[in-house]
Amino acid sequence: MNDKYKCFVTVNFNKQHKPYYFGLNDQSIGYGDYIVVETTRGLELVEVVSNPDTLDKLPGNFELKPVIRKANQKDLKNYEESLELSKVAMEAVQRFIEELGLKMNPISAEYTLDHRKVLIVYVADERVDFRELLRRLNAELRARIELRQIGERDKAKMISGIATCGMETCCSRFMRDFDMISINMAKNQNLALNISKLSGLCGKFMCCLKHEDEMYTEMKSEWPAANSKVMYKGNEYYVNSLNYIGQEAKLMNKEETIYVPFEEAFKDHLRAQRRKEQE
Structure with a gap:
């Protein structure tokens, strides 16, 4: 499946924490380099966050997509231009949404490296009819428009x-x-x-x-449960609550309420655990 590659590299998309892997034969590409790859969105410039590694270390059985090339000066220039174009696109999106009174919140607008496509990410509580928005964006940006709705957690x-x-x-x-x-x-x-x-x-x-x-x-699992009965200094109490971080138990009976460290409150429990471990 991946026999056409000698190795693979891990890349990072827009400082995301999820790793992606691409196959290559040029082992001169390494950590910190920028490469051009093709994704479902189109051509993208990404940063390599690992040195080339052998295929047997690939974390999973899946088909690798190829590295198109190591980024050259033209690619880097196109990337800088795409960042500026993305700002213009975002301004247009916000303007048209306001003019059309659409109930959607745009999060980002990003151009692909070849400037042929714009991905617009947005959040909306309900279904939005964005046909007129698409028409206006196509006329102004002169690029293919893709609208992608995401949830609040992704936002x-x-x-x-x-x-x-x-x-x-x-x-x-x-x-x-x-x-x-x-x-x-x-x-x-x-x-x-x-x-x-x-x-x-x-x-x-x-x-x-x-x-x-x-x-x-x-x-x-290591300590008695809440509402269980324990003996402490010759008196019977029930465990009202437990502070696992502070290692302190709240013990209560008819006469008093006290706060006792776990190791003192549950001596019998600890002794039983040690005996069990020794058996």
Whole structure:
């Protein structure tokens, strides 16, 4: 399937974190070079983010697309021109949307390297009739127009932002794909089921719920569950809640409520675990 190539390289599209792979025979191409490739969008200039590697190290069984060429001065000039043309296209898109009163939010407009095609990405809550918009854009830009609707999570990934933790959003900083996130993950982490506080900039559940879910599942398996009974200093208590990060348990009985470190509150549990490990 890929026998016509000697090796492959990994590339990065517009500083995205998802890797893409292209086959080549020119092993002089390496990390930091710019190459021209053909995608479903057309010809694009991309940055190589790896040195050439042998085909046996390809992460998967799929057919590679070829590297067209190493970028030359003309390609680099065309790329710079496409950036300027993209700004003009975006201004035209915004102007026509406002004139037509369309309920859509344009995110980006990008020309291909040969300037034959413009990809316009937008967000909309409902179906939009953009036939007149296409007609006007074709007349003004003199290029093939492709409109692509994306969801709120993809929008957040593209434009980035500062999350509630004070850091750049996970999706734009390092995530390659989106995972399924459910309210059960918030329950597993003993979080208050306040949708507004559990939602990220995109309005969907925060990705960190998924990142931390496995850790909480593992920690829960190591300690007694909430509402279980424990003996502490000769008195019986039930476990009201557990702070897994602070390693502190809230113990209650009819007489008092106390906060005790895990290692003190669950001595019997720890001894039972050690005996089990020794068996």
